Amino acid sequence: MNNITICMIGFGNVGKAFARLIDRKAESLALDYDVEIKIVAIATGSHGNAIDPLGIDPNKALLAIEGPGTLNGLSTNPAPSDMREFIALSEADFVIEISPVNYETGEPAITHIRAALQNKMHAVSANKGPVVHAYHELSELAKINGKQFLFESAVMDGAPIFSVFREALPCSDIIGFEGILNSCTNILIEMMEEGSSFNEAVTYAQSIGIAETDPSGDIDGWDASIKVAALATVLMGIPMKPQDVDRKGIRDLTPSAIQQAKNEGKRWKLVCSAELINGKVSAKVAPQLVSPSSPFFSVSGTSSFVLFKSDVLPGLGILESNPGPETTAYGLLADILNILKKEPGNA
Amino acid sequence: MNNITICMIGFGNVGKAFARLIDRKAESLALDYDVEIKIVAIATGSHGNAIDPLGIDPNKALLAIEGPGTLNGLSTNPAPSDMREFIALSEADFVIEISPVNYETGEPAITHIRAALQNKMHAVSANKGPVVHAYHELSELAKINGKQFLFESAVMDGAPIFSVFREALPCSDIIGFEGILNSCTNILIEMMEEGSSFNEAVTYAQSIGIAETDPSGDIDGWDASIKVAALATVLMGIPMKPQDVDRKGIRDLTPSAIQQAKNEGKRWKLVCSAELINGKVSAKVAPQLVSPSSPFFSVSGTSSFVLFKSDVLPGLGILESNPGPETTAYGLLADILNILKKEPGNA
Numbered sequence: 078m079n080n081i082t083i084c085m086i087g088f089g090n091v092g093k094a095f096a097r098l099i100d101r102k103a104e105s106l107a108l109d110y111d112v113e114i115k116i117v118a119i120a121t122g123s124h125g126n127a128i129d130p131l132g133i134d135p136n137k138a139l140l141a142i143e144g145p146g147t148l149n150g151l152s153t154n155p156a157p158s159d160m161r162e163f164i165a166l167s168e169a170d171f172v173i174e175i176s177p178v179n180y181e182t183g184e185p186a187i188t189h190i191r192a193a194l195q196n197k198m199h200a201v202s203a204n205k206g207p208v209v210h211a212y213h214e215l216s217e218l219a220k221i222n223g224k225q226f227l228f229e230s231a232v233m234d235g236a237p238i239f240s241v242f243r244e245a246l247p248c249s250d251i252i253g254f255e256g257i258l259n260s261c262t263n264i265l266i267e268m269m270e271e272g273s274s275f276n277e278a279v280t281y282a283q284s285i286g287i288a289e290t291d292p293s294g295d296i297d298g299w300d301a302s303i304k305v306a307a308l309a310t311v312l313m314g315i316p317m318k319p320q321d322v323d324r325k326g327i328r329d330l331t332p333s334a335i336q337q338a339k340n341e342g343k344r345w346k347l348v349c350s351a352e353l354i355n356g357k358v359s360a361k362v363a364p365q366l367v368s369p370s371s372p373f374f375s376v377s378g379t380s381s382f383v384l385f386k387s388d389v390l391p392g393l394g395i396l397e398s399n400p401g402p403e404t405t406a407y408g409l410l411a412d413i414l415n416i417l418k419k420e421p422g423n424a
Numbered sequence: 425m426n427n428i429t430i431c432m433i434g435f436g437n438v439g440k441a442f443a444r445l446i447d448r449k450a451e452s453l454a455l456d457y458d459v460e461i462k463i464v465a466i467a468t469g470s471h472g473n474a475i476d477p478l479g480i481d482p483n484k485a486l487l488a489i490e491g492p493g494t495l496n497g498l499s500t501n502p503a504p505s506d507m508r509e510f511i512a513l514s515e516a517d518f519v520i521e522i523s524p525v526n527y528e529t530g531e532p533a534i535t536h537i538r539a540a541l542q543n544k545m546h547a548v549s550a551n552k553g554p555v556v557h558a559y560h561e562l563s564e565l566a567k568i569n570g571k572q573f574l575f576e577s578a579v580m581d582g583a584p585i586f587s588v589f590r591e592a593l594p595c596s597d598i599i600g601f602e603g604i605l606n607s608c609t610n611i612l613i614e615m616m617e618e619g620s621s622f623n624e625a626v627t628y629a630q631s632i633g634i635a636e637t638d639p640s641g642d643i644d645g646w647d648a649s650i651k652v653a654a655l656a657t658v659l660m661g662i663p664m665k666p667q668d669v670d671r672k673g674i675r676d677l678t679p680s681a682i683q684q685a686k687n688e689g690k691r692w693k694l695v696c697s698a699e700l701i702n703g704k705v706s707a708k709v710a711p712q713l714v715s716p717s718s719p720f721f722s723v724s725g726t727s728s729f730v731l732f733k734s735d736v737l738p739g740l741g742i743l744e745s746n747p748g749p750e751t752t753a754y755g756l757l758a759d760i761l762n763i764l765k766k767e768p769g770n771a
Contacts, residue, residue: 237593240591248453389754390744393744396742397737399739407736
């Protein structure tokens with residue numbers, strides 16, 4: 078049995094879902110993958126930290142952080158608040174980085190992943206920040222240390238976007254893609270189709286946790302742009318920052334324009350696109366009018382969709398419908414198992 | 425450099441596209457995969473056979489079979505017409521089985537693949553027949569002989585259907601799927617939407633090579649059923665024959681029903697589905713009325729789409745648009761490279 082230890086940086090909805098997932102999948106992991114996964118360290122933003130080399134019971138951890146509770150009582154070893162020290166002391170095989178995303182700098186997630194790799198631990202992340210701000214540095218660092226840095230859940234949750242090209246589609250060159258990658262604007266537009274004003278739609282989206290207190294990251298197309306940049310950087314091999322994307326949000330999309338589209342049987346969607354032209358990527362995020370004959374028309378609610386064009390497959394679309402913290406958590410588990418299968422002895 | 429030799433059983437449109445593809449990809453195969461692929465044997469139905477251990481020049485082979493020409497002149501070694509002998513004498517590393525599909529028995533493709541595996545060659549096929557009629561036998565035979573049997577192109581051409589679950593989505597259990605898997609009926613319905621009668625649509629589809637001389641395999645849902653059976657057999661692990669699918673074709677779909685749907689902004693589609701219920705798969709192929717809010721609505725022409733439901737991803741859709749012999753050929757190449765990466769020494 079391959080005993081794998083995990084250090085979790087972040088224990089919000091995705092972290093909790095991951096703890097439940099490895100508990101639910103324990104039997105299949107043992108029987109089909111000969112793996113036992115044990116969480117030995119958890120760091121949180123406001124619920125304390127814990128390290129226990131013998132393993133932290135996920136159910137006890139979930140219980141401990143209810144309300145204002147902390148993990149501190151579960152720690153058998155010193156659990157420093159400096160994350161570099163915390164990661165080093167965890168002595169885990171994998172660091173799972175799921176701290177909140179920082180669109181502008183990618184920090185402190187980049188520091189966490191760097192610390193993991195420097196300590197000869199694999200790094201798995203659901204965080205877009207490190208992908209757009211430090212993909213090449215971290216991948217190189219992983220290589221030098223004989224470890225891997227994967228981040229399937231950074232775009233479209235657990236849907237296989239990075240892994241399908243890395244693991245299943247060898248010898249293919251992506252020459253462009255188009256997609257709908259931001260749920261919040263998708264939902265805001267749908268509410269305006271149903272008659273809400275822009276402000277009513279935003280207020281509702283905030284009330285159900287789909288929009289942030291400052292919703293500009295979604296509305297102005299920054300979230301979509303960072304996803305486009307992440308896809309272009311990794312899948313097309315060309316470093317790209319969100320600022321490089323020709324970006325237009327949905328702020329100028331009026332309810333009357335949306336109603337008019339509806340009357341014509343069409344819909345507005347915030348469409349992302351990227352195309353390789355003469356070795357450079359030209360990328361764009363902008364509202365686009367789509368008709369029912371487009372695969373974008375039916376992408377509703379929190380679903381997302383991306384259509385890739387490559388030199389070998391003229392159109393390969395991947396749709397994720399009904400995602401949740403559980404699907405993001407699965408993306409983390411898939412990364413772990415995909416890393417393990419490439420370890421020596423698991424060919 | 426890993427020198428790989430190939431024996432091709434079948435050299436129709438897909439075979440020719442494969443020969444062109446490995447020629448076009450030769451540099452990338454050498455640089456990125458350290459592989460050189462050489463065709464050492466080609467068998468055809470009516471253009472003769474050739475074996476040359478030093479390699480058959482793909483361009484010469486393409487030229488030789490133009491018009492009534494044969495490959496016989498390219499053969500440096502005896503090339504028996506018995507395919508079991510032919511395969512054994514080719515001494516290739518891989519057999520690519522792309523003979524015409526036989527829905528009822530899967531033969532003679534099963535015999536070809538069995539011969540390949542018994543001769544310690546990997547088998548790669550674009551043929552649905554062996555998958556539904558002998559998947560478990562051939563997979564077991566491959567295992568016994570330390571070889572692999574892959575068939576990505578058997579369903580949805582080169583789109584990663586089998587490989588995405590095998591290579592990228594570990595520890596996931598598929599509990600059902602829905603999709604549009606037959607191009608011919610898709611096109612016939614679209615022609616009737618545009619005003620053609622059923623017979624006019626069939627005649628046109630036959631003239632462009634989309635429908636067979638006997639179009640009943642498509643029209644009565646057999647082609648869709650064999651694809652459903654292949655997906656259920658492989659991905660859900662439950663052997664299923666096309667006869668086990670609750671099957672209804674498009675013969676009873678009248679142009680007036682199709683026009684009425686169009687007037688209501690809807691479309692008829694031949695929808696495939698399968699669901700795991702109490703350890704059994706319940707599968708169905710039947711015309712279904714879909715509205716623009718369905719991801720099926722925009723699947724037009726030769727495109728196909730399947731939406732999988734698993735215990736970890738509630739909805740993962742895969743769309744293939746604009747396929748052709750080149751995409752099927754890529755599926756064969758992807759299988760070869762995915763097999764090679766699991767060979768000892770390529771971990």
